[in-house]
Amino acid sequence: MDLQDRRVKIHPGEMESLLNLKSMLDHKGTVSSFAEKYQKLGWVLQAVNPQDGTNLEEDSGKNPETWGNRLWEPGLAGTKINLGVRTGRRSQLMVLEVAKGAGESILDQYGPWRSECTAALGAGREHHFYAWAPSPLFDSASFRATPEIRWFGEGQVVLVPPSFDPEMRETWRWLCPPWEKPPQSPSQALSRFLQQHLTREPQPWPEVSFSWQEIYCLVSPYEPLLQALSASYPSMQDY
Numbered sequence: 001m002d003l004q005d006r007r008v009k010i011h012p013g014e015m016e017s018l019l020n021l022k023s024m025l026d027h028k029g030t031v032s033s034f035a036e037k038y039q040k041l042g043w044v045l046q047a048v049n050p051q052d053g054t055n056l057e058e059d060s061g062k063n064p065e066t067w068g069n070r071l072w073e074p075g076l077a078g079t080k081i082n083l084g085v086r087t088g089r090r091s092q093l094m095v096l097e098v099a100k101g102a103g104e105s106i107l108d109q110y111g112p113w114r115s116e117c118t119a120a121l122g123a124g125r126e127h128h129f130y131a132w133a134p135s136p137l138f139d140s141a142s143f144r145a146t147p148e149i150r151w152f153g154e155g156q157v158v159l160v161p162p163s164f165d166p167e168m169r170e171t172w173r174w175l176c177p178p179w180e181k182p183p184q185s186p187s188q189a190l191s192r193f194l195q196q197h198l199t200r201e202p203q204p205w206p207e208v209s210f211s212w213q214e215i216y217c218l219v220s221p222y223e224p225l226l227q228a229l230s231a232s233y234p235s236m237q238d239y
Helices: 012-040 064-070 102-108 188-197 212-219 223-230
Strands: 045-048 082-086 093-099 118-121 125-131 141-143 149-152 157-160 170-176 198-200
Touching (some): 012 045, 012 082, 045 157, 093 102, 102 188, 125 157, 188 198
Antiparallel strands (some): 082 157, 093 125, 093 149, 118 125, 118 170, 141 198
């Protein structure tokens, strides 16, 4: 019998399937490795859809073993994911995304602002990581993002390596990871910039629930107010 006839032949479709499976396994292994390092730092992670940026599931907490298991659950096992970190008090982290050139020029006007803990997306953008500064300004603040600068504060999610940006066709990579240079507090220069550009989000009015009897007891000592409440007029303008 010709030995060549006994060779196992793999069709192109099968080879493509095997290569895709290997690529998926390599991706999951890389993400799991990074996730374990992040969670050891106390960062709270979030699985993110690489195509549209939506959250794929609720965050998995801080147990380093949890993420390694969740990557293979039905909701995540068949797809590549981006890895996000929840900024703010939960991860004790704030992040500044800066466009190389234009964004740097704006911030340079305030003085030294760069963080040693930095990630890059190609040659165009950088993420600068800072320790969360306990301040009423940061607790409920918003920042009008521009193409040059974006701030990630309380309750937001920022992508971290090895996440892939579909628009730029680039992967986030560490220039200096947090396990080598932990994020430090923002410099005075950066704090001045944020104080000038952050705005406090309007706080909702507290809900008030009183019965008419309770309201009457409150206003009854004030005769003019009681008269105003009990008066009847044909129109709001007359009232």
